[in-house]
Amino acid sequence: MKKTSPVAPPSRGPSDHDVRTQIVEAATEHFGHYGYEKTTVSDLAKTIGFSKAYIYKFFDSKQAIGEVICANRLSMIMQGVDEALSEAPTASERLRRMFGALVEGGTTLFFHERKLYDIAAAAASGPWPSVRTYEDQIRKLVAQVILEGRESGEFERKTPLDETTNAIYLVMRPYVDPLLLQYNLDLATEATGQLSSLILRSLAP
The missing domain is CATH 1.10.357.10 (Tetracycline Repressor, domain 2)
Structure with a gap:
């Protein structure tokens, strides 16, 4: 009997690209309201509802x-x-x-x-x-x-x-x-x- 390769289960949640886009869009709005210098990555994390560590998974700094x-x-x-x-x-x-x-x-x-x-x-x-x-x-x-x-x-x-x-x-x-x-x-x-x-x-x- 021919073996079939296991099928990977569908991924859950948004793709990396979607998450990056979401972070950038939220940051654009936040920076546009409060300014770049006065905003921290922690501020962005609270606004988006992500953890600070999760944001750092996609961007290594606020400057990025x-x-x-x-x-x-x-x-x-x-x-x-x-x-x-x-x-x-x-x-x-x-x-x-x-x-x-x-x-x-x-x-x-x-x-x-x-x-x-x-x-x-x-x-x-x-x-x-x-x-x-x-x-x-x-x-x-x-x-x-x-x-x-x-x-x-x-x-x-x-x-x-x-x-x-x-x-x-x-x-x-x-x-x-x-x-x-x-x-x-x-x-x-x-x-x-x-x-x-x-x-x-x-x-x-």
Whole structure:
């Protein structure tokens, strides 16, 4: 008689993925209300109804939870940038829209989700891996727009690409870095337009 392999019983309770999502969602709400710095893992455990030890099964620290939340928020800003660039007709307009969308996304987060913005600011002071990823995405996008402008004849081609990319990022940084933006909010809208024009003049062939 042919033997059959024993069938594992169905797992009980939520999957690890569901638990992680539940913890992140609860932490996002809690941090959004009380702030990141003032919240402990014990506070989150009480809010969710889990033990502190159970939360540590999925995240090794409060920062690890904050890291996911920060990455989610920065990803939302980049999605807004992608939408802003989707129908830009020229590389020059793409650069303007990119700068504007980055500043708009950051200021919206600051004014409407200030407690969560504080996580991004704390992450930038680290910097946490999510912020490094965010910065890399911006630099790559800047380089891509520069290449498009060079191919179309809008931008000069003599300056090394990495030098141009880094210079543009440094000009933009006070208005796109979460830690620095909070000190430049009064000038952010005006600066976006004027600095975009300055950058584009410097890129002219």
